[in-house]
Amino acid sequence: MIRRHALTLAAALLAGTFAIGPAAAQDKPVLAFVTNAAADFWTIGRAGVMQAGEELDGYTTEMHIVSEATAAEQRRIIDDLLTRGVAGITVSVIDPANSRDLLNRAASQAVLFTSDSDAADTDRLLYVGTDNVAAGEQAGELIKQSLPDGGKVMLFVGTMGAANAQERVQGIKNVLEGGNIEIIDIRTDEVDFARAKRNVEDTLTTYPDIDGLVGLWSYNTPQIVEAVKAAGKDGQVKIIGFDEDPVTLRGIADGIVDATVVQQPYEFGYQSMMLMAKVLDGDKSFIPEDGLMIIPTKVIDQSNVDEFRQEMQKLLAQ
């Protein structure tokens, strides 16, 4: 994972950030996956993409991790891919509302899937990923379990501009609505870790009697864990998270975090590549009416965390 030798550097410069060199890429049709951020989440997703690449004889698969989580950066990558004439693209869309033209153009030139973050009103063939509203509802149920007597919770996320953030919040609200649990506010940090942590710190000082903290994006929960530990409030404040950051998982093992809702990025990568290949081979019959291929989310709590961690280590080691 870490490259620091000159040789690796030279090799990687040749290959770009792709796993398979350009020579192979010229020969076979290319299936590409474009992420919406640079995070461990996609390191796991990459494993799925690469696995699919190995299994598919007729195709080359590529993983494109955006250097900055902006719509402009993503657009540039997609434009480049289209110029290169790739056969299929799966995109985790950063800004669905404003990327319609681009995505429709992509759909007219290649097989277009979305994954992780959808753009439903475009010509994309299929969405492979989480139903984030359902995932939010799952988290909502977890909050209810953790706070049977009700209480006040704060939500933390990078930016509310992203569809998955909105949907997760919606799901949580669906479940908590009318109950005795109040959502005070949603704090955003523009993916600045230090700010994410200070948001938690400031929340703990402003609302000393807060009952629950919910991290919506993968790095939010670790920052919650660190801040709560520093404030000496571990155990007092219930923490529910999303995704599978190592600190989150350790928090579950240590009993600081109650549970986390994990997606299956490996499946995102793997399934989207395999299914795009299927479409290119002429088979569209598997595509459901609503165009959604939902990969279910899983709840990780103290009962299954060890097993899940081993699984993760196996995937990341690949």
Place this chain on the structure above:
Amino acid sequence: MQKKDLGLLVLILVVGAITTALNPVFLSPVNLGNMANLVGLFGIFSIGIGVVIITGGIDLSVGSMFALIGVVFIDLMTNQGMAWQLVLPVAIGLGVAFGIIHGVLVTRFNMQPFVVTLCGLLIYRGAARYYMADATIGFGYAGGFDTLEWLASGRSFGVPHTFIAFVVVAIVMGIVLHRSVFGRYLFAVGKNEEAARYSGIPTSLVIASAYVISGALAGLAAVFLAFYTYSIQPSAHGNFYELYGIAAAVLGGCSLRGGEGSILGIALGTVLLQVLQNLVNLLGIPTSLNFAVMGTVILLGVLTDQQLQRRRARLLAVKAHQAKTASVQPARA
């Protein structure tokens, strides 16, 4: 204390008083501790940037330095198992090395500081991301550096060590800048490089040193910051932090034309910026407005300061005029 710094202090007190009135938690020990921690984190590198600004330059690269030095630092500690007594000098040494490169490019090759450090910003960011292949790196389960962890993120008597480090750096740099020969050279070079050179000041060396100081302080801050976030996402870690430093320096009375500024001012500027961010959270202002609040206060602060200064300059000119006429009149008579 200069008038400028006093004005800034008053502004901080006013903002603090308003915040306290609206939410008394502002003055709670926990909140003050948290804020002191962040003031320390941001203050250390802001002083470095301020020193560069005083020479008439700019350093845009520190945010990216945090990412690169941070990932190298964590990697050496956790994956390579190097002793922290070795890794700490390496981290600061990296900052010094980058500072030397900037200094040499600016003075020897006559490149514009904005361009040099902008390229630094891009290169270090890219290098950090490449080093980690875009993955996030954290301290994870690794151990054996509890002392360093305590030094970097612990507290003594309730005071965060970052803040103590910041105060030490501020005092040392305050003496260097305002009392030492080198400090005088820095101001002279920033105000009028040619006159400084004609007075026998080794201007290139002085200017390059400013970048080295900035790099060294950025290296130190990178370590503190790594222990604050505990994990580093190379593509986002420290993004825009150089702008916090520049903003603190400008608020603190540094002129981007060089030759003006004080360490106390930069420190107060940092405090104000952190108070503002804290206030956004404490008062429940939508977090999306965070930058807008900060920008507005900086704008108003600098605008007021300049208006006051212009008035002062006009008064001074009138007084000087009177003094001159008075001193010359008898000679003519």
Place this chain on the structure above:
Amino acid sequence: MNHGVNAGATDDVNGERGGPGAAPFLGLVRIGKTYPGVTALADVGLEVARGEVVGLIGENGAGKSTLMKVLGGVVAPDSGHIEIDGMVHQALTVPQSLAAGIAFVHQELNLFENLDVAANIFIGREPRWGGPLRLIDRQVLYERTRPLLQRLKVDFDARTPVAALSIAQRQMVEIAKALSLDARLIIMDEPTSSLTVSETERLLDVIAELKAQGVAVIYITHRLNEVKDCADRVVCLRDGVVAGALTHDEIAHAAMIRLMIGRDLKALYTPPGCQPATGLEVQGLRTILFPDRAVDLEIRRGEILGLAGLIGSGRTELARALFGIDPPLAGTIRLDGAPITPATPRQAIARGIYLVPEDRKRSGLVLEFPVRVNVTLADLKSHAKAWLISGSREAETAERQKARLNIRTPSVDTEVVTLSGGNQQKVVLAKWLAMRPSVVVFDEPTRGIDVGAKSEIYAILRQLADAGVAILMISSDMEEVIGVSDRIAVMHEGRISGILDNRDSFTETNVLELAVNSPARTAA
């Protein structure tokens, strides 16, 4: 003299010699202007008639620039008034001055190098089309520019970028701009200071043509021969008053000098108090400006060596080489017999070689710093203990120098920018005098300084020399060179064209001869 289309007019004016016959359209009456500490103008009168060329002469600081600023509407006089076409104004504004047809061709040319000739001439007044879009009508722009250039018979086109033009050509652009404004009076401030001989002749031709076309010219110069060639009348200012005027027939070199100086140059002189000894010897020194010319010069301790020569003759380059700013291409420098090679000002200063630079605001002082800080800037280490500056030592030095040089400042903590030019220059001197000078190079030591402060500075120069310091005084001020120097070296195009050893031979003619009419001139 020329074969312009308007031959009749040319004859007419040549016959009449312009001015004296015509009634003046512009008059300055009893103009007075005082700045803090300096009387710039007192009771000055000047009239200009249509098609008249007035030569305005006088030493630096005599008040010429201030007078012209009054005409340009930049400076309002304290007393007196201005008459234009019979209308009386207490003071002019810039638009009024423009409307009266007064235009300037400045010493520093105010052109945009990145634009072409036509764009420069019509800057701010571009012909437009496209209504609210305010597009530039390029066709009209060039159509209007061409006749202006034809009037001046220039050898470049309206579309030529100014960056591609020589200084002389740029001057023509400025004149064309003045003509485009329907100027009746063009004020030329030292127009030939950077021109070659043939370019100067061409400019004088143009002035004659302007005159023929009825345009009046005020010609400010130090080059008296040019005045003789082109002026109908000469007015001389001295210390802010009109020292005298000469009609066309009276214009002669000696008469002008007498008016300008008004006293015996040599009266300034105080003889050296000690016997000159070996100091700085320069052999075969070559600088970037004249790589094929070598300078040999000796500056003795205890004497003031005046260095005269035209601007661009290599004097400043010599000073910069001695001070280590631009190290010389070749040659040796010896101080007290030992060879030295100052590669930076720092090294030169370590040897006791100091420079009082020509542009003190840019190179000599940090204007926004207080007097105290400027005085100790070059020698901070002597004012510091273990690298920390001792405020009391600093203040002590500053106070001592303030008293010694009679620096008029409210306090040593006053910012230098608020002081007068003379006192600023004394602060520069104070910086060096607080140290141990062996050689001090003064580049235009009294430029822009009033008469009172000048004599104080001359006295300081003499004191320094008597203390055994070797002094090189670069100056364009003839009075200064002749009045203060013990010996005079004259530079011409990169080499020493002559040295005057005997004070009896110190005459303006001798110095000018060496500066201009040296045998090397044919090489130009």
